[in-house]
Amino acid sequence: MATSPDPAGPHSASPLPPQSPGAPGVSEGVATALGRIPSGLFVISWRDDGADRTMLASWVVQAGFAPPSVSVAVAPTRDLLAAIDRGLPFVVNVLGESQRGLLSRFGKPSNPGEDPFTGLDTLRTPGGIAALAAASGWIECRATTRAAAGDHVVVVAEVVGGDSGSAGAPLVHVRKNGLRY
Numbered sequence: 001m002a003t004s005p006d007p008a009g010p011h012s013a014s015p016l017p018p019q020s021p022g023a024p025g026v027s028e029g030v031a032t033a034l035g036r037i038p039s040g041l042f043v044i045s046w047r048d049d050g051a052d053r054t055m056l057a058s059w060v061v062q063a064g065f066a067p068p069s070v071s072v073a074v075a076p077t078r079d080l081l082a083a084i085d086r087g088l089p090f091v092v093n094v095l096g097e098s099q100r101g102l103l104s105r106f107g108k109p110s111n112p113g114e115d116p117f118t119g120l121d122t123l124r125t126p127g128g129i130a131a132l133a134a135a136s137g138w139i140e141c142r143a144t145t146r147a148a149a150g151d152h153v154v155v156v157a158e159v160v161g162g163d164s165g166s167a168g169a170p171l172v173h174v175r176k177n178g179l180r181y
Contacts, residue, residue: 043132
């Protein structure tokens with residue numbers, strides 16, 4: 001005797017997978033899979049009211065060829081978004097494998113009035129923004145579009161300058177759980 005397939009799918013009798021505490025309704029398997037998406041680690045820098053500012057970012061990808069562009073996912077509480085809204089350019093500093101020690105330094109956003117680059121070799125881009133001289137590369141950008149993406153804002157920016165920096169390979173980051181940093 002033939003049976004018809006279960007309309008709920010072949011896994012309907014299985015228990016639900018464990019839920020992730022980071023996002024209700026998202027399974028641990030999905031959280032782990034998201035965490036396995038590799039990304040680089042980047043120091044975003046910009047100049048605001050004559051002061052250098054920075055933040056650490058991991059969600060940066062090339063977004064277009066012509067014109068060259070990148071996208072950056074930014075938490076809405078970050079000062080970078082206010083700077084972008086005022087038309088200020090920013091720099092994506094591509095950290096190299098040898099720069100893992102900088103993660104704790106740039107892991108917290110810089111405060112106005114404090115020089116986040118004290119003791120580090122920097123250069124000034126054509127737009128006047130500090131870039132890490134020893135980075136694997138730096139890319140100067142001007143935002144063109146932004147869109148809400150869940151609990152972050154995705155900024156698309158045109159590349160207006162840059163340099164390949166040192167010959168070191170970029171630092172690659174994989175998280176244990178894709179629902180938190």
